[in-house]
Amino acid sequence: MTEIKKRFHAIKDNIRLIEQESGRTPGSVTLLAVSKTWPAEKLRLVAEEGQQCFGENYLQEALEKMDALADLDLEWHFIGPIQSNKTRDIAARFDWAQSVDRLKIARRLNQQRPDSLPPLNVCIQVNIDEEDTKSGVTADKVLPLAEAISELDRLTLRGLMVIPARHSEELAQRDSFKRAQDLFNSLQQRFKGIDTLSMGMTGDLNAAIAEGSTMVRIGTALFGQRDTRQA
Numbered sequence: 238m239t240e241i242k243k244r245f246h247a248i249k250d251n252i253r254l255i256e257q258e259s260g261r262t263p264g265s266v267t268l269l270a271v272s273k274t275w276p277a278e279k280l281r282l283v284a285e286e287g288q289q290c291f292g293e294n295y296l297q298e299a300l301e302k303m304d305a306l307a308d309l310d311l312e313w314h315f316i317g318p319i320q321s322n323k324t325r326d327i328a329a330r331f332d333w334a335q336s337v338d339r340l341k342i343a344r345r346l347n348q349q350r351p352d353s354l355p356p357l358n359v360c361i362q363v364n365i366d367e368e369d370t371k372s373g374v375t376a377d378k379v380l381p382l383a384e385a386i387s388e389l390d391r392l393t394l395r396g397l398m399v400i401p402a403r404h405s406e407e408l409a410q411r412d413s414f415k416r417a418q419d420l421f422n423s424l425q426q427r428f429k430g431i432d433t434l435s436m437g438m439t440g441d442l443n444a445a446i447a448e449g450s451t452m453v454r455i456g457t458a459l460f461g462q463r464d465t466r467q468a
């Protein structure tokens with residue numbers, strides 16, 4: 238078995254183990270394979286092991302991989318910053334947009350989602366630690382934005398996507414994730430169909446799962462270290 242395939246199974250096992258240790262329902266955490274910078278052949282290897290959901294940050298690169306893998310039944314999640322000039326392709330080609338943080342972008346995605354496709358699944362990206370360098374809305378802006386998105390009939394609001402401040406200590410990581418979970422709970426109380434709390438990456442998935450993540454976005458642990466000159 239190739240290295241990537243072995244790593245894939247190790248990650249799946251690890252997720253199940255952390256679910257168990259944190260008292261989460263078995264199978265309640267989905268794996269999103271974050272494949273930015275990696276060529277289509279690598280994604281195919283992971284898909285052969287049963288992985289269906291892939292996350293991409295760069296539009297052009299993603300479209301090329303979608304074409305190369307058109308023979309597979311994959312689910313594509315856009316997780317990078319969304320500028321206005323990208324919404325048409327995202328609306329037409331992706332199943333999910335996890336990085337929505339402005340009403341203007343949500344409205345464009347709604348307008349541009351083809352009628353032949355089901356509504357686009359969206360998450361609101363939250364800048365949970367209010368870092369200047371990160372995109373995403375602050376916690377106080379989540380409910381008003383969710384209210385407005387819920388009015389758009391070509392979008393289905395599914396939940397939140399969170400990238401916390403970088404901490405190596407698990408306790409500090411958990412503090413950010415805990416606040417995200419509180420926000421997620423209030424969103425769930427207010428709207429129907431909210432089922433996705435997308436948080437946890439290679440360096441912090443244990444903390445994220447312990448604090449209620451339903452989807453971890455894993456790149457490095459699965460595909461290896463990215464070439465940052467490319468990224």
Ligand SMILES: *Cc1c(COP(=O)(O)O)cnc(C)c1O
Nearest residue numbers: 271316438439440454455456457
């Ligand atoms: C790159 C990226 C990831 C994956 O990060 P790793 O540390 O490589 O697992 C997850 N989420 C987002 C939004 C990313 O841009």
